Amino acid sequence: MTMYVVGHKIPDSDSICGAIALAYLKNQIDEPAIASRLGELSPETAFILDKFGFEAPEFKESYAGENVYIVDHSELTQAPDDIAQATIVGIVDHHKLGDLTTSTPLECWIRPVGCSNTIIKMMYDFHNVEIPKDIAGIMMCAILSDTVIFKSPTCTTADIKCVEALAEIAGIEDYKALGMEMFKVKSAVEGTPVRDLVMRDFKDFNMNGNKVGIGQLEVIDLAVFDDIKAELAADIAAMKNEGERHTMMLLLTDIMKEGSEVLVISEDDTLIERAYGKAPTDGKVWLDGVLSRKKQVVPPLQDAFA
Amino acid sequence: MTMYVVGHKIPDSDSICGAIALAYLKNQIDEPAIASRLGELSPETAFILDKFGFEAPEFKESYAGENVYIVDHSELTQAPDDIAQATIVGIVDHHKLGDLTTSTPLECWIRPVGCSNTIIKMMYDFHNVEIPKDIAGIMMCAILSDTVIFKSPTCTTADIKCVEALAEIAGIEDYKALGMEMFKVKSAVEGTPVRDLVMRDFKDFNMNGNKVGIGQLEVIDLAVFDDIKAELAADIAAMKNEGERHTMMLLLTDIMKEGSEVLVISEDDTLIERAYGKAPTDGKVWLDGVLSRKKQVVPPLQDAFA
Structure with a gap:
């Protein structure tokens, strides 16, 4: 049965890029998966997807009867409203453990690092699946966003090493410059309600x-x-x-x-x-x-x- | 700060052997850890520890103010009574996701496999730490116990491959015979209240x-x-x-x-x-x-x- 890979409500770049990256990985290991999203793209995320040539994941709010892999949280309030009618098959996250529960065993890849995409890179390594250039690019941007280009106290050496490895795969020489470009997009508030x-x-x-x-x-x-x-x-x-x-x-x-x-x-x-x-x-x-x-x-x- | 590694109440072999194996791994990667337990050893677990030369982990019921790594569950009812006053730094488990929550980020290694020790083996591999012979022995026995020597529907190919790898490290040729010996110990009910x-x-x-x-x-x-x-x-x-x-x-x-x-x-x-x-x-x-x-x-x- 195909699973949906979906981040939290009001998705950020980690939720969107993580859903795309994890759905790709799952498909490579013969677990059919579709990336989806619970809300509109932020300007930052739109910039990232455009930069590396991706469409927005499918907008989908209802998941009753579906298999769902949760990205970037483990909280009921951030999950689809009908998550209780879905089967959670996995969670990848880097926050505190929230109040989602399940009635069947699942996989949880939760680590105290700066970004879910750093953990998704570990999943690629575990399954020995090569990361395509464009997916490496969006994963790297998600980590630069979540760690505020390594300035956030949530940033760990695992995040830094991961960005360096992904930058090499993506062929990006100056990833900090790309990060600043991204934050400039994020800083444009004029004209927004x-x-x-x-x-x-x-x-x-x-x-x-x-x-x-x-x-x-x-x-x-x-x-x-x-x-x-x-x-x-x-x-x-x-x-x-x-x-x-x-x-x-x-x-x-x-x-x-x-x-x-x-x-x-x-x-x-x-x-x-x-x-x-x-x-x-x-x-x-x-x-x-x-x-x-x-x-x-x-x-x-x-x-x-x- | 030293963490306690502890399984569920009324500990089974997975909880006890897992606590010992994970505490050893954590100490190897410079995260000081002590294995502990919430209850008496079962005859099966006593047999396993005796066979490979281990003492029972420290009996400890109160964890207020401590760092705790939870083994083999994620349920409040199975955790120490004062777990709300402790900091859960990690969870390794193979059951449904329970109602434990945290106020800080943590690591969760949760997989839908037959035994927590199969996941602990993955943790050794991830950290590139060699498993000592005697620890491989108790980990192997825990998996044989939880999977009922591979007969349980919870048993996965990951569990079987893990037992085979651990048997080789432990130098056990006929692990199924050891499994039967273990279940014979488990079957002795005479004289027990x-x-x-x-x-x-x-x-x-x-x-x-x-x-x-x-x-x-x-x-x-x-x-x-x-x-x-x-x-x-x-x-x-x-x-x-x-x-x-x-x-x-x-x-x-x-x-x-x-x-x-x-x-x-x-x-x-x-x-x-x-x-x-x-x-x-x-x-x-x-x-x-x-x-x-x-x-x-x-x-x-x-x-x-x-």
Whole structure:
């Protein structure tokens, strides 16, 4: 039975490139697979697919009765809405272990590295399958994106070695320049509706029974937000109410200054100070050195909720 | 920080041998590790450790504040009671994905194979670490136990190839004879208190909110139970009440005839017929070809509860 390989809702480059790369690998080892996606491509991902000549994976929201291989998360809230009616045959991920469960044995390739595509490279190596040049290219870009060109504290030596190996396969000499080009695409916010910006890389988390939404925008210079910061703040307040969320946060991450300005609105104003040791002023706080939602933002917040 | 490597409650040979084998591997790659256990050794496991010259791992029930690597399950009910106060750094398992979650990234080596030790062998290969002769011996025995010397439907070609490779490392020529010797030890029930027999390989499951206890005894000839079957039935009835369980089952598995006589007591008498297409008579039913709790007993029961 053919499996669908699909990343999380509001897919990022790791979810999309990972689905394409893993579906290709599975087909090579006689496990028929189709890459799919749960949402629109971000400009960054569109740039990557265009650069290496790929179409977007099939848009598919319903998976009842299907076999599904999950990429880049293990959370119910990030999975297809009808995942309970599907059979999860595998998970490849690099986050904390979430609340997905299964009723049958499966494979999980979960590692504490910077990107799911680094693990997918390990899967290629395990199965001794050669990575095509164009697939190496999109895998490499996904890793450069997730690790913020190696600047993120989530980046491991495994990620760096993996990028180097993939760059060689893809025939890319200056992969850091390509990474910067990618982040320039990501930094273009002009003309994009505010809600689209907030949702571009957005995840809901269940923290001790409370729904917490955290979006992140990574740019080369925070000045791009100067004219729209008030609108962004108003929009996360609206999303807090619409989604009955306890807390909404938007991380405006400056990858050159290596820190994030956090816009926040919460039922509990003391939460942010408890989590990060610094209280917001007018719903804003600068967190120096904070680049990673997964490693630097979520765990302290989860502890503050516990 | 040193991690503890620990299997499930009421440890079987896979949990104990896996903890020893994985702790050794972790120490070789400069990740200090100590094998531990949550309960007494079964006669089979004691036989294996004695045969290859190992002491039992440290008995340790509390893990608050510790780093823990979980072997052979991903279920809260099978984990240390205070696992929520520990940091799970990894999971190696071959069962369905359970309800353990973490607040930080971890490694999960989960594969749909017959035994966790088959996956631990993959971990040795990945890290390019040589398996010592005596460790190969206990890993091999764990796989022969979990796969019922390859007869279980959970057995995969990966398990068979792994046993062959480990037998060569351990210098064991006739591994099937060693497997039979092991199952003879397992078949000796005389003189053992009835409760100890029920608990020898026992697991509680959460099925749609209901607590379901399932024990299994694998023997070479079911005749060993002739004189004590009534006592076993009375004891699972007692355990149902004591543990406020919805259902209690004890699988008496005949590994030569390749089937299981199931003793069952449940809040819902129609459950067994719904799950297995055959109704019990006087709390007993023979299920032909059923050797695996994980693959043949749990999933249909879970579906019947859903």
